[in-house]
Amino acid sequence: MPTLPNQEEKVTLDTFLRGLWEENPVFVMLLGMCPVLAVTNSVRNALAMGLATTFVLLASGTLVSLLRKLIPKQVRIAAYIVIIATFVTIVDYTIQAISLDLYNALGAFIQLIVVNCIILGRAEAYASKQRLGATLVNGLGMGIGFTFALLCLGAVRELLGNGTLLGLQVFSDQFQPWVVMILPPGGFFVLGAWLLLFAWLRQRRERRLLEQQGASVHGR
Amino acid sequence: MSSEAQVQQAPVTPSFAMLRTLGSIATLSGLLVVLVYHFTLPIIAENQRIAIEKAIFQVVPGAVSRKDFIAVGDRLLPADSEGAQGERIYAAYAADGRLRGVALQAAAQGYQDVIKVLYGYGPECQCIIGMKVLKMAETPGLGDKIASDPGFLRNFEALDAQVDAGGAGLAHPIVTVKHGAKTEPWQIDAISGATVSSKAIGRMLNASAQHLIPLIQRDLALLQHSN
Numbered sequence: 077m078p079t080l081p082n083q084e085e086k087v088t089l090d091t092f093l094r095g096l097w098e099e100n101p102v103f104v105m106l107l108g109m110c111p112v113l114a115v116t117n118s119v120r121n122a123l124a125m126g127l128a129t130t131f132v133l134l135a136s137g138t139l140v141s142l143l144r145k146l147i148p149k150q151v152r153i154a155a156y157i158v159i160i161a162t163f164v165t166i167v168d169y170t171i172q173a174i175s176l177d178l179y180n181a182l183g184a185f186i187q188l189i190v191v192n193c194i195i196l197g198r199a200e201a202y203a204s205k206q207r208l209g210a211t212l213v214n215g216l217g218m219g220i221g222f223t224f225a226l227l228c229l230g231a232v233r234e235l236l237g238n239g240t241l242l243g244l245q246v247f248s249d250q251f252q253p254w255v256v257m258i259l260p261p262g263g264f265f266v267l268g269a270w271l272l273l274f275a276w277l278r279q280r281r282e283r284r285l286l287e288q289q290g291a292s293v294h295g296r
Numbered sequence: 297m298s299s300e301a302q303v304q305q306a307p308v309t310p311s312f313a314m315l316r317t318l319g320s321i322a323t324l325s326g327l328l329v330v331l332v333y334h335f336t337l338p339i340i341a342e343n344q345r346i347a348i349e350k351a352i353f354q355v356v357p358g359a360v361s362r363k364d365f366i367a368v369g370d371r372l373l374p375a376d377s378e379g380a381q382g383e384r385i386y387a388a389y390a391a392d393g394r395l396r397g398v399a400l401q402a403a404a405q406g407y408q409d410v411i412k413v414l415y416g417y418g419p420e421c422q423c424i425i426g427m428k429v430l431k432m433a434e435t436p437g438l439g440d441k442i443a444s445d446p447g448f449l450r451n452f453e454a455l456d457a458q459v460d461a462g463g464a465g466l467a468h469p470i471v472t473v474k475h476g477a478k479t480e481p482w483q484i485d486a487i488s489g490a491t492v493s494s495k496a497i498g499r500m501l502n503a504s505a506q507h508l509i510p511l512i513q514r515d516l517a518l519l520q521h522s523n
Binding site: 078117143146147148149150151154155158159161162165166169170172173175176180237253255258259 | 329336339431
């Protein structure tokens with residue numbers, strides 16, 4: 077029975093850190109833009125969405141990795157979607173049990189984790205070819221990377237759009253909130269600003285690396 | 297030719313293997329979902345009860361317990377009576393078991409989506425004594441002030457809702473007027489910059505009160521005591 081070929085890699089620090097920086101799902105790969113723009117109008121929503129996605133990423137990764145030798149490649153996408161949908165349903169019920177307010181604030185975006193391409197992408201590109209350990213470490217890195225990105229957006233938008241952080245007043249009463257920041261256009265503005273910053277940082281690092289290489293070549 | 301050779305070389309997955317895999321995964325996922333559903337069901341039901349009670353006791357100040365009724369046609373029936381289907385209303389009682397007020401739901405189209413509110417009716421003053429927005433998608437910073445603006449919420453501390461002499465509707469329809477133009481106790485002073493949302497509140501309160509408050513006034517004896 078043809079399954080996907082195993083391409084197991086050793087678990088290193090890089091397996092974890094890749095998702096945080098080099099392959100950050102939001103800032104580098106630009107995946108999962110829908111929840112990134114829609115639920116980051118406050119830190120609390122961003123954190124809840126990030127944690128829910130991380131949980132689904134880890135749980136579905138575990139099952140996909142454990143069952144990787146049993147899933148025929150022709151039906152793998154269907155199998156992954158069923159597995160992912162299961163855990164999303166579990167998260168949906170759990171959030172309702174934890175807080176109805178939070179559930180209402182996140183709205184349909186909890187159910188839409190099913191079609192978040194970060195999760196299907198990880199299942200297809202990583203979990204289906206790797207051992208459980210590597211899958212969990214990589215998934216955790218990606219999950220934290222995604223949560224970090226959501227928090228970056230959520231913090232800026234809540235601070236500028238509402239003058240608060242995690243619901244606590246930060247600015248004095250005289251601060252006039254930029255309402256546009258918690259509206260949809262604000263999501264695009266803030267995402268654009270963060271992307272600009274990250275692209276600039278990456279370029280600067282690459283330039284330095286090149287200069288160092290150049291220096292070492294000349295030094296020899 | 298090479299592709300033909302590849303097709304011949306590739307081992308074929310028996311359909312049975314695909315069915316078996318998908319079947320097992322679906323069974324496993326069904327089992328997991330049912331387990332979690334059963335575990336969280338009572339917690340979610342309890343959360344919903346707390347949420348609705350919190351809202352009821354907020355729109356009927358001083359209430360500590362509640363009893364549900366259903367408005368069927370032009371009659372009020374206890375919610376546990378058989379075959380009762382219709383609009384649910386909540387009678388709210390003080391600690392001594394006396395009726396403090398009745399919480400009612402109302403809804404109307406707002407600026408972006410339907411706005412749903414819960415409001416309290418006090419039979420003693422024959423007026424609306426509280427209002428809380430349950431669900432809305434109004435513009436943050438403008439329309440969503442209907443839930444938080446202290447000046448606007450003051451409209452609903454004693455909004456006149458007297459039943460007319462015939463007992464079929466309100467003596468004065470509830471209307472939203474321009475900001476600062478309120479002169480009568482049955483008028484709602486709109487929030488400037490959020491006229492559409494303010495008007496939606498007035499519209500939904502009027503529609504709901506015209507229908508339900510005459511019923512409540514007539515069947516007041518049924519609601520009067522908590523036991």
